[in-house]
Amino acid sequence: MASIGVVGSDGGDRSLADRSAESLTATPADARRLGRARRVAHLLDDAVRLPVVGYRVGVDALAGVVPVLGDTLAALLALPVVWEAFRLGARKRTLARMLLYVGLDLLVGSVPIVGDVLDAVVKLNRRNVRLLERDLARRD
Template sequence: MTDISASHPAVRRTELVASLLDDAIRVPGTNIRIGLDPIVGLLPGVGDAASAAVSLYIVAEAYRAGVPKTTLVRMLANVGIDASVGAIPIVGDAFDAVWKGNRKNVELLKRSLEN
């Protein structure tokens, strides 16, 4: 069975963004992967805002691809959770490393395009 959604241009673009933010770097000596989101989040205030702004790009791509409003709301909730919990010093950065909200949003986009 072919996954048509994976070849969609919006999915290809958002996969790159999600990878950069959520799992671009392997922690040496482990199978754990983190992205730029928890690293940029170390900059108080500015880092989490910048990360959230980039995360909204995935939502904008989903909107342009015509996903249902309910999916967009779920995606916005993921960005909101990531940004609000991520803003908590230290705990938020650890949360960012495991939450992977951008990955979740790309999966929501893919599922929406498959239907």
């Protein structure tokens, strides 16, 4: 069984985040799937560095400024991460938890101001990728 490593502030596993997609997957196609999931999570949670403060936010937090529609769009954009996890053979429990996070992000993100702040601080898409990476590492 693989060593899990240090848990980061986003609930993710830092040692798994640093591992290449190839080291966590069995085939080049699976490595591309994991790479896509990582890129989507980065786009949704960390794509833009805020000037002056230097904090990173993504499309999820920016879209949340538009009530309901923006959060719905962000939730739809988060589903490819779950889809790639399904294609990679993630366990049902992992997939259910990932869908729960997408639903919570939609629900909480729809609350004006509070939801926008939580979208910027709680990086649920990045957390979903960490869940997938842990699931893949368990196969070792």
